[in-house]
Amino acid sequence: MKYRTILIALLAVALVFSSCAKKEEAPEVMAPTFKVGLVTDLGGIDDKSFNQGTWEGIVRFAQEKGLVKGTDIKYLQSAAEADYVPNLSTFADEKLDLIVAPGFLFEKAMGEVADKYPNQKLLVIDTVVQKPNVVSAVFAEHEGSFLVGVVAGLKAKADGKSVLGFIGGMQFPLIEKFQAGFEQGVKAVFPTAKILVDYAGDFGAPDKGQAIAQKQFNAGAYIIFHAAGGTGNGMIKEAKERSEKGDVRWAIGVDKDQYTDGMYGDKSAVLTSMMKRVDVAAHDVAQMALDGQFPGGQVLVFSLKNNGVGVPDSNPNLSADIMTIVKEYATKIASGELVVSEIPAK
Structure with a gap:
């Protein structure tokens, strides 16, 4: 009886250790905390062109990462060029992980905001802003x-x-x-x-x-x-x-x-x-930022060679x-x- 009691105790201890080991092997995977903001130019979010295409790239990134629209990704629409700096600044004050601005009209505003918020990661599309915290995405149109x-x-x-x-x-x-x-x-x-x-x-x-x-x-x-x-x-x-x-x-x-x-x-x-492919630019730079590989200060060229421009697959x-x-x-x-x-x- 004594040996039987000892054997049962040892089995119980083994089960406890086995259970702990299994828990350690399969830690719970948490969704990443990452926030992206888009500031539109004058065309609005549904312009069927630049703003919409950029937003679609951000939405695709969010879907892949389990991010929530309206919370993790959001946009501000600009009614006039005078709105660019205030809108960019609003997102910067919220300390978003990445702020995206599509269009050459953002060149001056982006430079100003980059200086004001040197730790803020910024992506400007279709123009070049030479700042260490800005990635410039341009295309071989x-x-x-x-x-x-x-x-x-x-x-x-x-x-x-x-x-x-x-x-x-x-x-x-x-x-x-x-x-x-x-x-x-x-x-x-x-x-x-x-x-x-x-x-x-x-x-x-x-x-x-x-x-x-x-x-x-x-x-x-x-x-x-x-x-x-x-x-x-x-x-x-x-x-x-x-x-x-x-x-x-x-x-x-x-x-x-x-x-x-x-x-x-x-x-x-x-x-x-x-x-x-402004959607590709927005998506890819967001992924780089999430991975800790944000190429600040660099100019990324999207051309036929890297599928950055072209015609639709279906015509x-x-x-x-x-x-x-x-x-x-x-x-x-x-x-x-x-x-x-x-x-x-x-």
């Missing part, structure tokens, strides 16, 4: 625009049309990169095509975009590519309305896949889009033959065999 130029040239040529159009928001080197790439892409496959070019002087005026589109379509343009943010949505609206009436015209979207924006019935007036309005040629050009550009100029032809 001319490369992606070359590809949609190839699309436009091939589509127009196949359909017996010879006039194309480009609408920019404001005219300065960044937007001229879109024009330059588009023109080179068109001329690579359709050297005799005519390209109409207009600048709206505004990124948030759909009415202006529609008026310019009316002018270009009336002048014979078959396809128009825009790099005009919200202003360009007016061009898509005009293409859609004409196509609905049987006067088929095409729009090429920008920044994100705008196919659904051109829907009428079961069709879309958006031929393809030049995707500027219902394009033939397989056109997409094959587009992919061939994309490979040449990504490899460096073909170099696209950033400056429009004069």
Whole structure:
């Protein structure tokens, strides 16, 4: 009996140690505490372009990490440029782990806030701010625009049309990169095509975009590519309305896949889009910050080589033959065999 009692006691001790060991082997995994804030430019969070695309990248990051929208990730909308510094400062005062600002218009405000909050991690998209706590994400817009130029040239040529159009928001080197790439892409496959070019002087005026589109379509343009943010949505609206009436015209979207924006019935007036993967930039830099590898002070370039620009994977309005040629050009550009100029032809 004595030995039996000792044996039972030893078994009990062994079970206790076994239980403890198992607990140590499988510690409870806690969701990361990480907060990201987005400050929009004037277009608003649902601009179907830059702000929306950036926010979608942040939302995807949050979903992957189990973060809560409205608590761990949130945004402030700017009604005027005067709101940029106050909105950025609001998030900095909350000590968010990363603050994101999409658009070149943030350049001055971002520099000011970076100086005021030197320990705050900041991401600015589409411009360069040389501060040690700021990551600048820029894009090879001319490369992606070359590809949609190839699309436009091939589509127009196949359909017996010879006039194309480009609408920019404001005219300065960044937007001229879109024009330059588009023109080179068109001329690579359709050297005799005519390209109409207009600048709206505004990124948030759909009415202006529609008026310019009316002018270009009336002048014979078959396809128009825009790099005009919200202003360009007016061009898509005009293409859609004409196509609905049987006067088929095409729009090429920008920044994100705008196919659904051109829907009428079961069709879309958006031929393809030049995707500027602002979502990838926001997502990837948030991941770097979470991993403790925030590349402060660096300029990250998103190009065809790293899938930072390009056309959508799905292009219902394009033939397989056109997409094959587009992919061939994309490979040449990504490899460096073909170099696209950033400056429009004069």
